[in-house]
Amino acid sequence: MTINKIVEGDKMTLILEDRLDTTTAPQLENELKGSLCDIKELILDLNQLDYISSAGLRVLLAAQKQMTKQLGKMEIRNVNETVMEVFEITGFVDIIAIR
Amino acid sequence: MLFERGIDAVEIITVPAKPAALEIVNTFIQEKLQTIDCSKHIRMQLKLAVEEIFVNISSYAYHPGIGQVEVGVLIDSDPPTVTIRFLDQGHPFNPLKQPDADISLSAQDREIGGLGILLVKKTMDQVNYTYENGKNILTIKKEIE
Numbered sequence: 451m452t453i454n455k456i457v458e459g460d461k462m463t464l465i466l467e468d469r470l471d472t473t474t475a476p477q478l479e480n481e482l483k484g485s486l487c488d489i490k491e492l493i494l495d496l497n498q499l500d501y502i503s504s505a506g507l508r509v510l511l512a513a514q515k516q517m518t519k520q521l522g523k524m525e526i527r528n529v530n531e532t533v534m535e536v537f538e539i540t541g542f543v544d545i546i547a548i549r
Numbered sequence: 550m551l552f553e554r555g556i557d558a559v560e561i562i563t564v565p566a567k568p569a570a571l572e573i574v575n576t577f578i579q580e581k582l583q584t585i586d587c588s589k590h591i592r593m594q595l596k597l598a599v600e601e602i603f604v605n606i607s608s609y610a611y612h613p614g615i616g617q618v619e620v621g622v623l624i625d626s627d628p629p630t631v632t633i634r635f636l637d638q639g640h641p642f643n644p645l646k647q648p649d650a651d652i653s654l655s656a657q658d659r660e661i662g663g664l665g666i667l668l669v670k671k672t673m674d675q676v677n678y679t680y681e682n683g684k685n686i687l688t689i690k691k692e693i694e
Binding site for chain 2: 539
């Protein structure tokens with residue numbers, strides 16, 4: 451997976467490419483661990499993300515909890531049909547802001 | 550049983566029960582799917598179900614020991630159907646008996662467990678589990694419209 455990171459002040463955008471699964475989820479987890487603490491607005495752009503599994507959901511949920519804890523907000527953008535199906539089945543559409 | 554017909558057509562791969570072997574299983578299954586007319590959406594659903602099941606087996610079935618997983622694929626033409634069977638000789642465990650994840654909770658109260666098997670149940674047409682002769686046998690079936 452490729453992660454492109456854009457930071458503007460306390461706003462961070464991560465553009466995720468390819469897939470977020472058992473193999474690649476630790477990569478995103480590490481990225482977030484290192485850079486989330488001073489962020490007030492986290493945007494995850496999934497335009498180039500083809501595939502997500504529960505391992506990816508676990509990292510997204512942890513990020514959402516972390517952002518709530520530090521009184522910031524998180525938003526997911528540009529979700530394709532396959533990934534959206536996973537968000538719908540698991541109820542993530544109700545707990546994460548998806549635009 | 551799901552494999553009652555065309556048993557000779559079942560193609561099988563045996564791999565170590567380790568999450569790292571997922572790529573081998575994926576490649577094996579995607580190769581079989583290439584031989585039929587199967588939409589990208591269904592290929593992705595099958596890939597997801599295979600990942601969730603395989604990672605679950607390889608993380609827990611033999612814990613803390615080691616073992617192997619046999620994955621069999623059967624493609625039927627009438628009606629067009631893909632059947633995938635996972636077989637391990639680890640601890641008896643029926644993933645279908647576990648309570649479904651509570652997807653009504655808020656993000657703060659959410660636990661991540663149980664989402665994998667929920668995804669499998671919701672995206673496949675059939676999911677069956679049996680325990681026979683010391684083997685966990687989990688079978689998923691998907692119609693390819």
